[in-house]
Every structure is written in C-alpha cells, then in structure tokens.
Amino acid sequence: MSSSCIEEVRVPNDDWYRITNELLSRAGIEINGNAPSDLQIKNPQFFKRVLQEGSLGLGESYMDGWWECERLDIFFQKVLRAGLENQLPRHLKDTLRIAAARLFNLQSKKRAWMVGKEHYDLGNDLFSRMLDPFMQYSCGYWKDAQTLEEAQQAKLNLICQKLKLEPGMRVLDIGCGWGGLAQFMAEHYGVSVVGVTISAEQQKMAQQRCEGLDVTILLQDYRDLHDKFDRIVSVGMFEHVGPKNYATYFSVVDRNLKPDGLFLLHTIGSKRTDLNVDPWINKYIFPNGCLPSVRHIADASEPHFVMEDWHNFGADYDTTLMAWHERFLESWPEIADNYSERFKRMFTYYLNACAGAFRARDIQLWQVVFSRGVEHGLRVAR
Numbered sequence: 196m197s198s199s200c201i202e203e204v205r206v207p208n209d210d211w212y213r214i215t216n217e218l219l220s221r222a223g224i225e226i227n228g229n230a231p232s233d234l235q236i237k238n239p240q241f242f243k244r245v246l247q248e249g250s251l252g253l254g255e256s257y258m259d260g261w262w263e264c265e266r267l268d269i270f271f272q273k274v275l276r277a278g279l280e281n282q283l284p285r286h287l288k289d290t291l292r293i294a295a296a297r298l299f300n301l302q303s304k305k306r307a308w309m310v311g312k313e314h315y316d317l318g319n320d321l322f323s324r325m326l327d328p329f330m331q332y333s334c335g336y337w338k339d340a341q342t343l344e345e346a347q348q349a350k351l352n353l354i355c356q357k358l359k360l361e362p363g364m365r366v367l368d369i370g371c372g373w374g375g376l377a378q379f380m381a382e383h384y385g386v387s388v389v390g391v392t393i394s395a396e397q398q399k400m401a402q403q404r405c406e407g408l409d410v411t412i413l414l415q416d417y418r419d420l421h422d423k424f425d426r427i428v429s430v431g432m433f434e435h436v437g438p439k440n441y442a443t444y445f446s447v448v449d450r451n452l453k454p455d456g457l458f459l460l461h462t463i464g465s466k467r468t469d470l471n472v473d474p475w476i477n478k479y480i481f482p483n484g485c486l487p488s489v490r491h492i493a494d495a496s497e498p499h500f501v502m503e504d505w506h507n508f509g510a511d512y513d514t515t516l517m518a519w520h521e522r523f524l525e526s527w528p529e530i531a532d533n534y535s536e537r538f539k540r541m542f543t544y545y546l547n548a549c550a551g552a553f554r555a556r557d558i559q560l561w562q563v564v565f566s567r568g569v570e571h572g573l574r575v576a577r
C-alpha cells in the first residue's frame with residue numbers, strides 16, 4: 196500500500212483504514228493495489244462500514260458502488276482461505292437472526308414461500324438467459340464437459356444413472372425448478388414425474404416445458420406430499436429446509452418412497468454447524484437458507500435409510516457459477532430495462548462470492564444416494 200493511495204481515498208479515520216488494511220493483507224489483498232483481486236476504494240466510508248457491519252457491510256457497500264474489484268471471485272477465494280470472515284464483526288441484526296434461528300422454525304411451512312417470491316420469481320427472462328437450455332439452477336458435472344450445456348446434461352444423466360431409472364417408474368422431484376430434470380427424465384428414461392416447487396413462475400414455465408410429457412408440476416410445500424414413488428430426487432432444494440426440519444424432510448421422503456426405492460439428494464454442504472449462511476446471502480439472495488453439514492444429513496437420514504454413496508464435486512460449482520456469471524453479463528443488455536444497476540451489482544457479487552467459496556473449499560457439493568438396504572446390485576455411476 197503506497198502512501199499516495201491513502202491520500203487518493205482521503206481516509207478520514209486512520210484506524211478504520213489501518214485495521215481493514217491489516218486484515219486484508221493477511222489474505223494477500225491490497226487496498227488500491229494493482230492485482231485483479233485487489234480492492235479499488237471509491238468511498239472511504241467503506242472501512243468503517245465493513246468493520247462495523249461485517250459481511251453485510253461488505254456486500255451492501257459493493258452494491259452501493261463504494262468499491263470495485265476486477266476479480267471478485269479471486270478476492271473471495273483469498274478472503275475465505277485466510278479465514279477473514281470469522282474475524283469480522285457481526286451486524287446486530289445478524290446476531291438477532293441467529294438467536295431467532297435457534298428459537299424458531301425459520302423455514303416453517305408458512306415461511307417457506309418467501310424464497311419463492313423473493314428469489315425464484317425474480318424473472319424468467321433473467322434465469323432463462325443465465326442458465327443452460329434445461330434451466331438447471333444447480334451444479335453441473337464438468338468431468339468430461341467443456342461447456343455449461345454439456346456439464347448440465349452430464350449432471351442430468353448422472354442423476355438418472357445413479358437412480359437406476361427404468362421405463363414406467365414413477366419419480367418425485369422435490370424442488371423441481373423450471374422442470375428441466377422432469378423433462379429430461381420423462382423424455383430420455385420413459386418415466387412419469389411429479390415435480391414440486393414453491394415458485395409460481397417456475398411452475399408456469401415447467402408446465403410449458405413439459406407439455407405433452409407424463410409430468411405433473413405442483414405448487415406446494417414438500418411437507419404436503421402423500422403419495423408413493425419408485426424414485427425420489429431433490430436437487431438444490433435441501434439448502435432451504437433448515438435444521439429444525441431435517442428430520443421431517445427425511446420422514447417425508449420415507450413416507451413417499453416405495454420399499455425398494457432409491458433417493459438421491461443433491462445439496463451444497465458446509466462443515467460449520469451453527470447457522471450456515473452468510474448474512475448478505477440471507478438478506479439479498481436466499482432468505483432463510485441454511486447449509487447442512489455431513490452430521491446433519493447423517494443424523495436425519497439414519498433412522499430411515501442406508502447411505503449407499505456420497506459424492507463430492509464442489510469444484511464443479513465454481514466452474515458452473517463462473518459460466519452463469521459470464522452469461523449473465525452477456526445477456527445484461529437484453530434485460531437491463533427490467534432491473535436496476537444495483538441489482539446487476541448484487542447478482543455479480545452473489546455469483547462471484549459463491550464461486551470463490553467453492554474454490555476455497557469453504558463449501559461443498561454433495562450427491563448422496565440412499566436406499567432401504569434392498570439389493571439393487573448398487574454400483575453407483577460416476
């Protein structure tokens with residue numbers, strides 16, 4: 196950090212600047228430095244805001260244009276690798292939220308619809324451009340893929356193979372999004388599918404996508420399912436379930452799965468066990484989201500199922516998120532009239548922060564296959 200930079204931003208309070216600078220230097224990040232992951236400060240109030248409000252202040256000040264960074268993904272990778280997020284203070288509101296999460300069920304049936312309205316209903320114009328043609332809003336499988344399209348189709352096939360789908364089977368997709376997996380399973384594997392979502396926009400589009408196929412898309416909470424299926428799959432939805440409901444979730448799967456059925460859970464996971472969600476992500480992207488740990492999944496599933504396979508391909512989410520960001524920026528001119536510039540910064544921040552978190556190995560992507568111990572000759576596909 197050269198003294199000329201300090202003059203440039205005219206830091207009003209040396210201490211705010213000094214502490215922030217010291218923290219960032221532990222992650223190899225310079226203030227107003229030349230590396231792509233360095234911060235360019237536009238408003239010197241930034242230092243105070245970050246030190247007082249932690250992660251929330253960092254994200255909100257970015258949305259407000261108080262700082263820039265050419266490679267936000269690398270910035271987050273470095274910050275998380277250095278463990279800086281644990282050294283920032285919590286905003287008072289966040290402390291209250293954590294207390295509330297311990298006391299109340301933040302993902303109750305009534306509250307579950309919030310994320311549908313606030314995130315998944317944001318705009319099909321945006322999601323249809325940012326995502327692949329199957330509109331997969333979950334990690335692709337990049338093992339042999341070069342493009343987002345290939346990675347998402349490989350993921351869809353991987354799921355179908357792990358589930359050992361056979362024509363005529365009934366499959367339940369809990370958290371079916373825009374219906375891409377339902378369409379793929381019905382078209383390529385000859386199964387009949389029931390999908391559930393809590394987003395009205397998703398239901399509308401999924402129904403159009405699956406017209407003419409043996410697919411039903413329900414707008415309902417997973418807890419209201421009472422049926423029987425040969426296979427159950429749930430992709431990118433468990434992150435909305437919350438610790439107070441993990442046991443209920445697995446009971447619902449158990450209740451709806453035939454005795455010789457298979458269940459595939461695809462979820463982001465984290466090793467932390469407290470309240471596994473970043474306050475900025477909670478406020479602006481996924482209200483009431485919460486990442487499960489291995490222990491959460493083990494405890495909730497063991498009364499019901501045998502765990503047949505546990506596959507981590509978290510590194511592939513980094514690549515997926517970077518591909519989404521590229522497509523988001525490319526399509527921005529077509530959708531800019533429908534959103535604000537602040538929204539653009541918010542989405543850029545979200546996609547890059549998550550990519551950096553996967554790259555830093557802070558969070559994981561798990562596919563877990565469960566059975567009831569019935570002989571399937573289970574050799575799970577990879």
Ligand SMILES: C[S@@+](CC[C@H](N)C(=O)[O-])C[C@H]1O[C@@H](n2cnc3c(N)ncnc32)[C@H](O)[C@@H]1O
Pocket residue numbers: 307310311315330331332333369370371372373391392393394397415416417418429430431432435
């Ligand atoms: C990240 S999206 C994943 C969508 C899709 N599976 C995919 O991979 O593209 C999460 C999905 O979970 C659904 N979801 C969240 N909470 C739910 C709940 N309580 N009951 C049913 N679906 C829920 C959302 O509506 C959304 O479709």
